[in-house]
Amino acid sequence: xxxxxxxxxxxxxxxxxxxxxxxxxxxxxxxxxxxxxxxxxxxxxxxxxxxxxxxxxxxxxxxxxxxxxxxxxxxxxxxxxxxxxxxxxxxxxxxxxxxxxxxxxxxxxxxxxxxxxxxxxxxxxxxxxxxxxxxxxxxxxxxxxxxxxxxxxxxxxxxxxxxxxxxxxxxxxxxxxxxxxxxxxxxxxxxxxxxxxxxxxxxxxxxxxxxxxxxxxxxxxxx
Numbered sequence: 620x621x622x623x624x625x626x627x628x629x630x631x632x633x634x635x636x637x638x639x640x641x642x643x644x645x646x647x648x649x650x651x652x653x654x655x656x657x658x659x660x661x662x663x664x665x666x667x668x669x670x671x672x673x674x675x676x677x678x679x680x681x682x683x684x685x686x687x688x689x690x691x692x693x694x695x696x697x698x699x700x701x702x703x704x705x706x707x708x709x710x711x712x713x714x715x716x717x718x719x720x721x722x723x724x725x726x727x728x729x730x731x732x733x734x735x736x737x738x739x740x741x742x743x744x745x746x747x748x749x750x751x752x753x754x755x756x757x758x759x760x761x762x763x764x765x766x767x768x769x770x771x772x773x774x775x776x777x778x779x780x781x782x783x784x785x786x787x788x789x790x791x792x793x794x795x796x797x798x799x800x801x802x803x804x805x806x807x808x809x810x811x812x813x814x815x816x817x818x819x820x821x822x823x824x825x826x827x828x829x830x831x832x833x834x835x836x837x838x839x840x841x842x
Contacts, residue, residue: 624722628696632730635695639688639734646684647738650677651745658749670750674808676758678742682765686799688734689769693776696727701780706836720833724826727773735766761808764818768802771822774829775799782832783841791828798825 654677658666669675700706739759746755775795782788802818805811811818 621722624719625726628723628726628730631699632692632695635692636730636734639692640737643684643688643734643738644741646681647741647745650680651741653677653680654746654749663749666749667754670754670757676761676808678758678762681738681762682803685735685766685769686772686802689731689772690776692727692730692734693773693780696723697777697780706781716833716837717830720830724774724777724829727777728770731769731773735769739766757808760812760815761810763815764802764811767815767818767822768799771802771825772799774822774825777829778825778832781829781836783836787832787835 654666657677670677697706742762743755743759746758750758772795775791775798779788779791779795782791798821801821802811
C-alpha cells in the first residue's frame with residue numbers, strides 16, 4: 620500500500636518536481652557562476668575580503684526559491700484531490716487514514732529534500748573552489764532558514780487546502796503569513812544559527828495541523 624500511495628503522489632507531482640529540481644539547481648549554478656565571475660574580474664583576495672568584512676554571502680538570489688517550491692508542491696499534491704473530490708475516496712481505502720496521510724506527507728517531505736539536495740551540493744562543491752570551508756559553511760548556514768521555510772510553507776498549504784471550511788482557511792492563511800515571516804526577519808549571515816533547531820521543529824510540527832483538517836473533513840465539517 621505504501622508503494623501504491625507513493626506512486627499515486629508521484630503521478631500527480633512528477634512534472635512539478637522536475638521543474639522544481641531544475642529551478643533549484645539552476646539558481647544554485649547561477650550563484651556559483653556569479654561568484655566565479657566576480658573572482659575573475661576582481662580577484663579572489665578582494666572577494667574573500669568582501670565575505671569576511673562586509674558580511675556578503677552571494678546567495679541572495681536563492682532567498683525565496685525554496686519557499687516557492689514548497690508552496691507549489693503542496694498545491695500540486697493536495698489541490699487536485701480536493702477540487703475533484705477524490706480525497707474522500709482516498710480516506711475510504713482499506714488502510715488507516717492516519718497512515719495514509721502520513722504517507723502523503725512523507726512523500727512531500729522526501730520530494731522537497733530531493734529537490735533541494737542537488738542544489739545545496741552544487742553550492743557546497745562550487746563555492747569550495749573559491750572559499751575556505753569556514754566561509755562555505757557560513758554561506759550554507761545563512762541560507763538554511765530559507766530551505767526550512769519551504770517545509771513550513773508546504774505544511775501550511777496542506778493545512779489550508781485540506782481544511783473544509785473557509786473560516787478556518789482564512790485563519791490558517793493569516794497564521795501562515797506571520798509564521799513564514801519568521802524565517803526571513805534577519806538578513807545578517809548566520810543570524811539564525813542558534814534558532815535553527817527551533818525553526819526546524821516549528822516547520823515539522825505544523826504537519827499536525829493538516830491532520831486536524833483531515834479529521835474535520837472526515838467529520839463532514841463544511842461552510
